[in-house]
Amino acid sequence: MQDNSVDIKLTDVSFKYDGAEKPALQSIDLCIGKGEMLAVLGRNGSGKSTLGKLLNGLFIPVSGSVCVFGREIKNEDDAYAARRHCGMVFQDPDNQMVATIVEEDVAFGCENLGLPSEEIQQRVSKALDTVGMSAYSKSAPHMLSGGQKQRVAIAGVIAMRPDIIVFDESTSMLDPSGREDIFELALRLNDEGVTVVWITHFMEEAARCQRLVVIDEGRIVLDDTPRKVFADVKHVKDLGLEVPDMTYLAWELNNSGIDISTDILTMEEMEAKLWGLMSGI
Amino acid sequence: MLNNITLGQFFPGESFIHRLDPRTKILLTIAFLVCVFISRGFLGFGLIVAFIYMCAKVARIQLKFIFRGLKPIAVIVIITFLLNLFMSAGKDVLWKWGILSISVQGIKNAVFMALRLILLVTGTQLLTLTTSPIRLTDGLESLFLPFSKIGFPAHELAMMMSIALRFIPTLIEETQKITRAQKARGADFESGSLIKRAKALLPLLVPLFVSAFRRADELAMAMEARCYRGGKGRTKMRPLRYGRKDLYALCCVILLAGLILVTNASGIGVI
Amino acid sequence: MGIDVRHLSYTYNPGTPFETKAVDDVSFEIRDGEFVGIIGHTGSGKSTLIQHLNALIEPTSGSVLVDGEDINFSKNKTSLRRRIGLVFQYPEYQLFEETVLKDVSFGPKNIGKTEDECLSAARQALQLVGLSEDSWEKSPFELSGGQQRRAALAGVLAMQPEVLILDEPAAGLDPSGRKEILNIIRRIHSYGTTVVMVSHSMDDVARLCDRIIVMEKGKKVMDGTPAEVFSCVEELEAMGLKPPSAALLAKRLKQRGIDINDGIYTLADLADELKNRLGGIKKGA
Numbered sequence: 152m153q154d155n156s157v158d159i160k161l162t163d164v165s166f167k168y169d170g171a172e173k174p175a176l177q178s179i180d181l182c183i184g185k186g187e188m189l190a191v192l193g194r195n196g197s198g199k200s201t202l203g204k205l206l207n208g209l210f211i212p213v214s215g216s217v218c219v220f221g222r223e224i225k226n227e228d229d230a231y232a233a234r235r236h237c238g239m240v241f242q243d244p245d246n247q248m249v250a251t252i253v254e255e256d257v258a259f260g261c262e263n264l265g266l267p268s269e270e271i272q273q274r275v276s277k278a279l280d281t282v283g284m285s286a287y288s289k290s291a292p293h294m295l296s297g298g299q300k301q302r303v304a305i306a307g308v309i310a311m312r313p314d315i316i317v318f319d320e321s322t323s324m325l326d327p328s329g330r331e332d333i334f335e336l337a338l339r340l341n342d343e344g345v346t347v348v349w350i351t352h353f354m355e356e357a358a359r360c361q362r363l364v365v366i367d368e369g370r371i372v373l374d375d376t377p378r379k380v381f382a383d384v385k386h387v388k389d390l391g392l393e394v395p396d397m398t399y400l401a402w403e404l405n406n407s408g409i410d411i412s413t414d415i416l417t418m419e420e421m422e423a424k425l426w427g428l429m430s431g432i
Numbered sequence: 433m434l435n436n437i438t439l440g441q442f443f444p445g446e447s448f449i450h451r452l453d454p455r456t457k458i459l460l461t462i463a464f465l466v467c468v469f470i471s472r473g474f475l476g477f478g479l480i481v482a483f484i485y486m487c488a489k490v491a492r493i494q495l496k497f498i499f500r501g502l503k504p505i506a507v508i509v510i511i512t513f514l515l516n517l518f519m520s521a522g523k524d525v526l527w528k529w530g531i532l533s534i535s536v537q538g539i540k541n542a543v544f545m546a547l548r549l550i551l552l553v554t555g556t557q558l559l560t561l562t563t564s565p566i567r568l569t570d571g572l573e574s575l576f577l578p579f580s581k582i583g584f585p586a587h588e589l590a591m592m593m594s595i596a597l598r599f600i601p602t603l604i605e606e607t608q609k610i611t612r613a614q615k616a617r618g619a620d621f622e623s624g625s626l627i628k629r630a631k632a633l634l635p636l637l638v639p640l641f642v643s644a645f646r647r648a649d650e651l652a653m654a655m656e657a658r659c660y661r662g663g664k665g666r667t668k669m670r671p672l673r674y675g676r677k678d679l680y681a682l683c684c685v686i687l688l689a690g691l692i693l694v695t696n697a698s699g700i701g702v703i
Numbered sequence: 704m705g706i707d708v709r710h711l712s713y714t715y716n717p718g719t720p721f722e723t724k725a726v727d728d729v730s731f732e733i734r735d736g737e738f739v740g741i742i743g744h745t746g747s748g749k750s751t752l753i754q755h756l757n758a759l760i761e762p763t764s765g766s767v768l769v770d771g772e773d774i775n776f777s778k779n780k781t782s783l784r785r786r787i788g789l790v791f792q793y794p795e796y797q798l799f800e801e802t803v804l805k806d807v808s809f810g811p812k813n814i815g816k817t818e819d820e821c822l823s824a825a826r827q828a829l830q831l832v833g834l835s836e837d838s839w840e841k842s843p844f845e846l847s848g849g850q851q852r853r854a855a856l857a858g859v860l861a862m863q864p865e866v867l868i869l870d871e872p873a874a875g876l877d878p879s880g881r882k883e884i885l886n887i888i889r890r891i892h893s894y895g896t897t898v899v900m901v902s903h904s905m906d907d908v909a910r911l912c913d914r915i916i917v918m919e920k921g922k923k924v925m926d927g928t929p930a931e932v933f934s935c936v937e938e939l940e941a942m943g944l945k946p947p948s949a950a951l952l953a954k955r956l957k958q959r960g961i962d963i964n965d966g967i968y969t970l971a972d973l974a975d976e977l978k979n980r981l982g983g984i985k986k987g988a
Contacts, residue, residue: 195848195877209653231659239657246647247654251566251598258669260658271669293601296745307658323875326745326903328943352877393878396906396948396970403974409981418948422955428981429961606796612759613797616789617858618781618813635809638799642844 158346159183164215175201177369188341190360191350194391198369203319203350207237237315238308244300254288260311278310298329315346358395358416382414397421443561449491450562454571456678460685461559467689468551473702475695483688491562501557509546516542569593587663610639706733711765725751727921738892740908741901743918744943749901753868757787785814788864792871794855798843803854810862828861849880866897909947909968930966949973
């Protein structure tokens with residue numbers, strides 16, 4: 152029976168790279184619900200990118216099962232079917248562009264799907280519009296900034312109309328403003344109903360997702376709302392990660408005996424809390 | 433910063449010639465080359481020059497761009513000219529020294545052969561100046577597609593070509609960056625003997641190769657993630673379609689060929 | 704040694720339609736022992752600027768003086784580049800030797816040190832960046848991303864530069880990798896090396912630097928202590944730069960009429976300040 156509220160379901164999944172001693176992922180159980188905005192956090196080498204690549208059949212698990220829209224990925228055909236549902240945006244913007252012209256690159260996925268030309272043209276122009284790159288449709292990729300290239304890559308994925316998009320550290324090579332652009336674009340797509348899996352090592356981004364999964368040494372160690380995950384500052388730090396600035400500040404104040412709980416994520420919350428405390432003096 | 437890199441020598445534009453189907457342009461370029469070869473005299477060449485001039489005008493390409501492309505073959509043109517000049521046997525010898533001689537026929541031959549070379553190159557220039565590398569690749573892929581039935585990898589070659597074009601600027605930029613990084617570590621790429629200089633390239637080439645392989649690996653994965661499974665079942669956003677303008681272009685070239693045959697038959701200016 | 708930058712300008716692709724002024728009449732002086740942060744939006748010219756400081760790029764106009772001498776007329780650029788070390792962005796992409804130790808020795812070898820001197824300089828540099836001895840004989844390509852970054856940094860440190868210039872040394876690393884590399888840089892500075900660091904991260908710059916230069920569209924628009932620069936929250940935001948969150952919060956609290964000391968821009972300082980203010984409000988009080 153397929154549960155319609157679940158897009159991807161991983162059951163007891165393990166994965167090992169050829170020639171590696173230790174498995175990259177071990178006994179992962181994870182349900183990704185329709186319309187979720189799920190952050191995956193973990194230090195380098197924790198296995199978070201490997202997890203991303205299991206979701207669209209780029210890797211096939213050694214044991215356990217990965218089901219995308221109710222179909223288990225066992226071979227290349229299943230993987231192909233999964234990729235129609237689940238698009239992916241990678242880390243290095245340069246290494247995911249195939250064509251020498253922006254619009255040709257956006258069309259690449261649709262061409263692979265064998266869509267009729269008119270439909271491809273419509274989808275490409277709509278996708279470029281969504282990511283705000285219409286003005287660059289005839290440009291060469293190497294003339295664009297990192298953030299712009301990443302937007303083109305996203306256009307290429309959304310033109311294929313996937314239900315899920317996995318972002319595999321898609322902001323880690325960008326400058327702060329490019330990073331914010333891309334994250335906001337992902338939030339917007341999520342608002343429009345796309346399920347988003349946001350793999351990152353930026354705490355501030357993870358804090359703005361609905362749900363946060365923390366991976367360490369190939370296992371899921373935390374899975375909750377960002378607020379609850381980050382509130383346990385010590386645990387998060389022990390995992391080699393950081394907490395958002397405001398959570399850290401709350402933790403510092405809390406440690407010195409001030410009445411502030413550590414479940415503060417944003418500056419607005421902190422400001423309101425401090426204002427409340429101080430006007431009470 | 434390599435923003436001004438132009439790949440090949442494509443000169444962007446929206447003219448009649450630019451908008452021709454790339455297959456038409458490739459086939460007509462071949463036809464044009466045949467015209468140059470069958471032309472037996474200077475009158476024919478005159479027609480061809482007029483044709484090239486007309487094309488350049490229509491495509492709004494300045495003649496200097498066409499001549500610029502002749503520079504790389506200048507040496508070959510000169511050698512051809514000299515060989516023909518000294519080596520042709522002719523009756524009315526004007527000058528003789530050992531086995532070298534210059535005759536009236538020799539001069540005619542030399543000019544003719546040199547002109548032929550120049551015309552061959554300028555003609556093909558028209559193709560590369562008015563067709564972007566990617567359109568050219570598309571055209572070649574489509575022309576060779578019938579041969580994929582007998583195992584010719586038309587799609588794969590075209591894909592390779594297109595990826596190469598895409599990554600050339602990236603790799604040039606990377607080369608520049610690594611060169612500077614190694615210079616900052618005291619590397620010297622400019623002085624010393626040939627062997628020393630070749631060895632000095634190692635710190636540049638190893639990282640470049642490592643990076644190229646990493647990029648290839650990631651690109652392959654990104655392509656797979658976007659449902660790429662080779663050429664089978666693929667469609668095109670802008671499929672190549674022959675139109676009326678292709679027919680007009682064909683007529684022009686047929687006219688040129690016809691006129692050349694007439695001049696050949698008339699014997700005027702034939703060598 | 705001091706670096707004196709005078710009216711430096713650099714134009715890419717001069718005389719073509721693609722002409723861009725990357726650096727536009729920039730002057731400043733870097734004094735011995737300083738830790739200078741250079742910040743600015745992508746394309747503000749900061750990466751181009753720092754490549755002038757060891758003569759990798761020749762300026763279109765203006766000059767860079769080291770010890771009073773214009774470096775573009777200096778005959779021995781290699782010796783200059785030894786004294787002024789430059790670590791590029793993603794420096795791990797320049798590793799090439801068979802072993803980490805050999806790779807780190809590449810710099811010293813180029814400046815004519817003997818085999819022994821090279822190895823001892825390399826070992827010292829590797830220890831400085833905290834790469835343990837069991838990785839020295841490994842291929843650099845076997846290391847993790849963070850270790851590769853540190854090996855590449857050691858490759859420049861092995862030349863024992865007097866000034867160390869870094870372009871985004873922490874880019875792309877995870878939080879613990881970031882912290883590690885920044886701690887190494889802090890340590891190198893504490894040993895007396897002058898450091899110039901280009902960064903996108905205002906928080907990193909706030910924590911480490913004692914002077915900040917802000918670039919925009921090729922021009923130097925601010926130059927001062929972190930307290931001075933980060934007090935200009937609106938100006939920074941107008942340039943598309945996000946001031947450190949501590950500076951932002953301090954400003955917001957001040958706007959609400961809460962009396963917060965001026966010149967607070969790190970979380971640690973803000974925490975201390977708030978602890979003082981809120982000292983009276985204990986839990987359960």
